[in-house]
Amino acid sequence: MRLLTLLIIRLMAAVLLCLSVAIACLVWDAHRSIEGDVTATATRVNQRLQALYWQHMVWHNGISRGSLVPLPDWDTVETQSIISPGVCVTFALPGGDPRKLCSQVEALGPPAPAWFARLYLATLGVYPPVVRPLSIHNESAGPIVTAADQEAALRRAWKEISTVVDIAIMLAGGIAILAAAMIGHALLPARSIIGALQEIEEGHLGQRLGKFKSTEFNHIANAVNRLAATLKQTNQERMALTARLFQVQEEERRSLARDLHDEFGQALAATRALATVIEASAPDRPNIARDARAIAATQERLMGTLRTTLIRLRSQSIEELGLEASLRQLITDFNAQSKTGTIFRLQMTGRLAGLQKRVAVDLYRIVQECLTNASKHGRPTEVRVRLDHHGFGEPHVTLSVEDDGGGDSRHLSTTAGHGILGIRERLAGLGGSLQIADAPKGILISARVPLDSEGAAT
Numbered sequence: 001m002r003l004l005t006l007l008i009i010r011l012m013a014a015v016l017l018c019l020s021v022a023i024a025c026l027v028w029d030a031h032r033s034i035e036g037d038v039t040a041t042a043t044r045v046n047q048r049l050q051a052l053y054w055q056h057m058v059w060h061n062g063i064s065r066g067s068l069v070p071l072p073d074w075d076t077v078e079t080q081s082i083i084s085p086g087v088c089v090t091f092a093l094p095g096g097d098p099r100k101l102c103s104q105v106e107a108l109g110p111p112a113p114a115w116f117a118r119l120y121l122a123t124l125g126v127y128p129p130v131v132r133p134l135s136i137h138n139e140s141a142g143p144i145v146t147a148a149d150q151e152a153a154l155r156r157a158w159k160e161i162s163t164v165v166d167i168a169i170m171l172a173g174g175i176a177i178l179a180a181a182m183i184g185h186a187l188l189p190a191r192s193i194i195g196a197l198q199e200i201e202e203g204h205l206g207q208r209l210g211k212f213k214s215t216e217f218n219h220i221a222n223a224v225n226r227l228a229a230t231l232k233q234t235n236q237e238r239m240a241l242t243a244r245l246f247q248v249q250e251e252e253r254r255s256l257a258r259d260l261h262d263e264f265g266q267a268l269a270a271t272r273a274l275a276t277v278i279e280a281s282a283p284d285r286p287n288i289a290r291d292a293r294a295i296a297a298t299q300e301r302l303m304g305t306l307r308t309t310l311i312r313l314r315s316q317s318i319e320e321l322g323l324e325a326s327l328r329q330l331i332t333d334f335n336a337q338s339k340t341g342t343i344f345r346l347q348m349t350g351r352l353a354g355l356q357k358r359v360a361v362d363l364y365r366i367v368q369e370c371l372t373n374a375s376k377h378g379r380p381t382e383v384r385v386r387l388d389h390h391g392f393g394e395p396h397v398t399l400s401v402e403d404d405g406g407g408d409s410r411h412l413s414t415t416a417g418h419g420i421l422g423i424r425e426r427l428a429g430l431g432g433s434l435q436i437a438d439a440p441k442g443i444l445i446s447a448r449v450p451l452d453s454e455g456a457a458t
Helices: 003-059 077-081 114-124 150-186 188-201 215-281 286-313 316-321 323-337 357-377 409-414 418-430
Strands: 087-091 099-102 130-136 139-148 343-349 382-390 396-403 433-438 443-450
Touching: 003 077, 003 087, 003 114, 003 130, 003 139, 003 150, 114 150, 139 150, 150 188, 188 215, 215 286, 215 357, 215 418, 316 323, 316 357, 323 343, 323 357, 323 382, 357 382, 357 396, 357 418, 357 443, 409 433, 409 443, 418 433, 418 443
Parallel strands: 343 382
Antiparallel strands: 087 099, 087 139, 130 139, 382 396, 396 443, 433 443
16 A cells, blocks of 8 residues: 555544544533533523512512412513523422423424434433422422423534534545645655666666655665665676676686697697508508598597687687677588578677677677577577667667577576576676567577777676
């Protein structure tokens, strides 16, 4: 899951939690407000009834002391006006029937939904009535029962909560959207950092990150830049070491080729001459002549093997003839030595003569190894070699070797032997890259070597 998505989900969870707490506080506040209105109404009605009694006593000059409270006058509009909305008052004179007076319910808003009523009552329960005794001259005139009308209380609670909740939801939504936008903007540097890491993964070690406004992202960017610089330095050291190793290898090849040519070549030539002399000096001894001819045939096979080995070992022809002529000679030798009828073809374009010696030698060895692998591990009818020099834009050389001898490129990439490993090492020393893919009928090996303006590998 993306970090931005995860942060937005957590932000929404926090917003919902805060909204739930706010709604719970609103519900509790509405409940306490209704309870407060019930208590206040009970106090006001009690005072009202006492005032009515004393007013009646003054008007009648104390005549009706036997009737504590004038029954017809207490449940008037004036009394109703001091009753809070949604509250009912019940009062009965001693020996009389109780009478109930309620305030208006319709003014409290629409009825509450059934789910809200069930949840509200299950959570907070019904409102307990408030009972206040009316006492006149230390005589009880009856209790005043003040209670919240259940439907009216639900209407009032729903109206107060729904009004505030609508505003709270809009505010929470706005805060969530703005916070998500700010988080997304704050995480924008992460995209640049990921892009830089991907560039480093692909081998572009010159990638560097700039400064960010966030200190934390600056620390990460500095770490990535140091990593890229360290990898670049390590890669340059590895390339220099690889180049030196292959240089030593070429020198050892040339030394070995000289030794083989000077020692074994002369010894084999002398063996051939001696076998010829023996055969000529024993005309009357057929057994000796036959053995001499066998020695000469063995010498011929050894000489052929020596020539093939010298062709593989020697690279001085590149210095003498150049890369193009050396590759043509290599293709000619492979065509001449092919025992399966494989045809080797070569196509070259661009200014290959200007390549640096090291690049030319490594390209020659790579082509040589690819041709050897194609001949050894398959039975192709045709092997095509293409070498192109691109001098415009970013100078580079591309090499492709394609055969029609079958094979699986994935298997070759994962279980490569010393041949493919050597090709990879040579290309790594040149700063190049290798790709192995399936051709229509076989394997396609592609290499790319970047060059500088002087034809050297970068």
